[in-house]
Amino acid sequence: MTDQPRRTQAQRRAATIAKLVEATIEAIAEVGYHNASLGEISRRAGVSKGGIFRHFDSRTDLVVAAAEEVGRRHMRAFDNIRARENADRPLDLAHILHRARNQIRQETNTVWFELLVAARTEAELRARLAPVARALIDDVERVAIAALTPAVPADVARLLATSVVHMFDGEAIFRSTYPRPELEDTRIEYVARAFQQLTGEGRVDSSS
Structure with a gap:
């Protein structure tokens, strides 16, 4: 041996x-x-x-390292959203939104929720997390632009990404105390249709 x-x-x-x-x-x-x-x-x-x-050097250093790792895992999953089975077919925006919501609900992502709430009243943690959070949102926007253009303009893709992240973050936090599953899929359908109307792009398919 x-x-x-x-x-x-x-x-x-x-x-x-x-x-x-x-x-x-x-x-x-x-x-x-x-x-x-x-x-x-x-x-x-x-x-x-x-x-x-x-x-x-400190617990904060360790916590920030954990936040950075959560961000990396989050983005590895979000990068997959760019993959399309058939690029010649209309973009299924509702399907992308479902996948994004599922990723945001992952247990690992709750680490972000915990840290963001704590950072509101802890100045050092807030200062240390700010560049980590900024990098994560920048990456999410990058993935959204890659996934949605040219069906929608880049600035609209960026707006959609940040709006969806904030919406699904709030939904993920609130559903632990007041779940409303009957509204969740309907919400996605309406958001997909609203952005279709906003962009005026007929190629965006809002069917799930």
């Missing part, structure tokens, strides 16, 4: 950081930002508190 090659120090460091980031994401998603203490993260990652501070 061949011995497995020993990992380098850099590889061990990267693996530990990945475990800490994953534990932070899981903790925030499951118990909330304020309950995701260093002790909770340490327990989940199997890394001592001292081990955490060998890689991150």
